[in-house]
Amino acid sequence: MDVRPLFECEKVETIAAVATPSGRGGVGIVRVSGPLAGQIARATVGHLPVPRAAEYLAFLDTQNRVIDRGIALYFPAPHSFTGEDILELQGHGGPVVMDLLLQQVVGLGARIARPGEFSERAFLNGKLDLVQAEAIADLISCNSEQALRGALQTFHGEFSKQVGALVQRLIELRSYVESAIDFPTDEIDFLDDERVTEKLDRIEKRLASIRQSAQQGALLRDGMQIAIVGQPNAGKSSLINLLARKNLAIVTEIPGTTRDALHEQINIDGLPLHVVDTAGLRESDDVVERHGIARTLDEIQRADHILLVVEERAGFSKATREIARGFPSDTSVTVIRNKIDLFETVSPRFEQGELGSEIYMSAKSGDGLALLQNHLKKCVGYNDGSEGQFMARRRHLTLLEQAAHHLSSGREVLSSTVAGELLAEDLRLAQNSLSEITGEYTPDDLLGDIFSTFCIGK
Template sequence: MYPSDTIVATSTAQGKAGIGVLRLSGPIAAKIGMCLSRRKELKTRVATSSSFYDQKGVKIDNGILIFFKHPSSYTGEDVVEIQGHGGVIVQKLLLSRCAELGARLAEPGEFTKRAFLNGKIDLLQAENVQQLISASTERAARSAMRSLEGEGSTQLRGISERLTSLRAEVEARIDFSDEEVDPIDEEIFLSRLEGVANDLNIIHKNMEQGVILQKGVKVVLFGPPNVGKSTIFNKLLQKESALVTDIAGTTRDALIGQFELGGVRFEIVDTAGVRDSNAVIEKLGIDKTKQELSSANIALYITDNQKHLSNYQRLGVELPDDAKLIKVLNKTDLSGIDSCFSSHNGESVVSMSALYDANLAPLKKAIFATIGEKAADEEGVLMANGRQIQAIKDCLLALKKAQLELERLELLAEELRAASNSLGIVTGEVAADDILGVIFAEFCIGK
């Protein structure tokens, strides 16, 4: 349980608004609500029209008061919500009065942290509160809502229970090695262990697709000068953001824009054309191109010369190991080549004319295919962050090691314990106070 103090915060955004919501949680939340509204009692889950007063009995505001008695509340504690007018000064006066009556100003994410500590939600669900708030597309919001409602937690609990059963079998044979206990059937045990790993691997892939939905995908255009990068950039953004001329080297600095495709957010970067140059400003632009490529999720290599299509390395640029490369032959209207998209042995190639292909359909198809089928179909996608992904990877690694230790029970048990602990890091069953502090510090105040 959390320390027995009462916290208060404004849950709505700062600034002028029609409504401002103030939230109290803790053992004296109801008492503060009664003092603030001058009521002798508060009815549970009833929206009550109330006035709110300062210490001298001067009315601060009129609004609605709702009391949620523990444990049937968001935090699992007594919670009072005060809905008043959204003025900055009004909310400040209400906060000050609550502080006078014994409440402490809440830290970022503290209401959700209390919900986690009081067993109302697990850590995966708690972190998806923030994912839902910060969702940048409708699909990201829907996926975060499913995770918040426990879809991912239910799957991980099932994995955890199966792991616990496997651990129990192994540890029983270690603890009672002197007694007549049947040995482990290695074939059956290995099959069960592989089943756990396979199911967890599916969850891992779904979480990786969730990261794509939440963070978006960085797409960097690169290639020699005057091959149509800025035209493609403008077409994808559906506006004239980049200057387009026939003069090679027109783009000198990186231009950044955003577009949405199939419910996924993309950040697209138009960069300076790469070539040998002695011009100081142009060389700085080329350096900027290489810098942007170093963090690309998808790199679009643009050229108008079919002979150069398979050799982007001649430009002297390097791509991240995990970046996806799409090769684009542009200006096909000059060569008579049909517009198309093909993918073979992991290589994606697009032929098109940015000038005449109004919707850039082949390129969009290639980009969407590159991010994976799961991102294209949000069903099953689980919102996740880097910490959770790493913990799942650690669990999978421990399971892989466990499959090699079937004849050495002590080492097998140790790997299974490591796998369980890694899962516990995701759900919060294994969570140090300093880690919790970092997680909830990213939340907004009042949530």
Template structure:
């Protein structure tokens, strides 16, 4: 990774559009852009200024363009940056990019603009990671979370813990460095109380992230049940489109079908599955195996039954398959049941199925009755009345691993302090915790970690 290079890439998506942007960043960004640009001399341009002119490759005119100039350090990357806004055709953009490369720029690696922003102290690693999340967001809540993280929420959340740790370390190490009576001996109680608080605070942070996980990752719901219960009909009704094949023959759906949507600003993936039953048909057997797999990986299951028919063995088989998971029982085909029999139907099914939580909703895939309630119950089951802004912060896998390391090290430090191990070994664990917290926001992160983080990005980000 060489920060002396000037990098260039097309920053807008492939394909044609109204505008396309080629971005340059690095010490020679202005001189390289000036070589292509006919208009005001760009290398003299003030920061945060716009210039209209033509882009040329020698005598060949490439395009009319607007050049935006950002001088270091007031730019996205912290370096000199020029953004050339051209017409958004892939041929034009390729031509402009190639001319920039011939004029001395190097093609940017994936995520290299953001990586430079991180290396130049424009953002911490968690903020850089959230750039990719922000761009990939497909629901309001994902968008809000990524924005929170981009604004440095994670760094702020762990800052008090870092400060406490630094303080404790200073104390413990002062005790190590000085002869006994020069510094007042560190009483264990002095150490234990803040250690307990610290552990408590970080655990709370972790729980806060776990509560918010669904807002970021979305909710994966499997629709399961015996053949012909109306799973595909329910899937279609929830999607408001005839996505899955529906027939009156049991065993219609063989493969799993998956669609994404947004409920109440939460991203939801609905998965329709093959009916669960014992069968000799090889294709259907593969289908039921996939259905079981889908159930195992789902956050929530809609167990669908045909409430207008008597319960059968396959209903119980299906209930057995989902028993240990969070389930909402969808009593389907309610349109076939006379009003006066409704209560009895619910009681009958709740009694018949071996489900722990008797969370049932009466629905009809045909008339649409009960679907709003089903949707609401699904969303409520994971968010427990909280809005995403209250949780505000969700760790990704890398960050969670670092947080767990910090908690482990703190746990050891606390245990050590309680059992009276030497101060040296308490200090080692405190250092471990501090390093893990630092790594969370990328302080002193090794190259491999940065490589892994930024390889998720596309070129141009």
């Protein structure tokens, strides 16, 4: 990686922040990183603490008054999170204590850290790659155990390892192709050689499989947008209440009850889903209801997946077909044939219908809910408990897609023109896209964007 370690640059500022959440708690931690950490330790606790050993001490201000008593921990460079000297002052977790301690270290020359600046330094000093740094932020903000496990896998380098191995193969192929260019008389023979296509095949296959895992990994993190739509009274609000296991939306037998789009984040075995209940679609003279219907149409455009609720009794009415015509062609749809409890002979089941999958269920009794939940998991290719599932971000998906695009353009060049230079260039671009994932090749302003979304003190 062509990044000069921060601690080798002439003037590195020492940064400080409260690393624990604001508010009151048993323990609060002020973290200091940079060349002044040792000096700040001496001035605050009287001496340089033994590296990596907990010492119970008084924390003093510049007039030698005790601010608090607690544990001081010192991690000299390079064996620390950031790769710089780090001092951690673990005091009592009250806002005044934390404030005074922070003032003390700032008075001694540290400056307040920007959000994510500790992680940024860890990255710049080669302690973590970009994917791993992002995984720490995801680990802190995740909402389910499954997501936590995915973030940990990524933090441990699972995703980086797979991307790194692919980059290695690309480099090998590139050097083979480039050596062909250097001997123009043999170039055609070189490139016609099946080894090139074979290698390219293998790289493309591997990339496809990483993309699939990353897609799942991104769903783990970001979830899927699901819009519940249909005619008034079909049971949409009952369905969101059932999925969320609480009384969110008002349910009445009066058509047109729901006007505002109602958003809820739910979780099926660790898979996060953003579900929105919408106003039923029909012609209406009511001004408020018409606003609601306009919102429904917006939600339909935004959704990754649509649950179209119909009353089993009414079946596929003309009005329902009309609604479905407004769905974007690339959005997947599941038809919920609701209210089967009204028929003794109909039991929950799954079928393939004209619009896609159909689930016969009852939003009122909950019969068939498990069918719907499993179906949604399947739709996103989500397997719970699968080993090796890592977490990924949209940023990674975009870069993987770019890499795939360059590879397929390289393949075209190879089969149509057999021009080594062009193929080599496509391979180079594919490699750059992949390297941007781990941060080996990443523009500075992008780094700023990424780290600024992290929390303070991390």
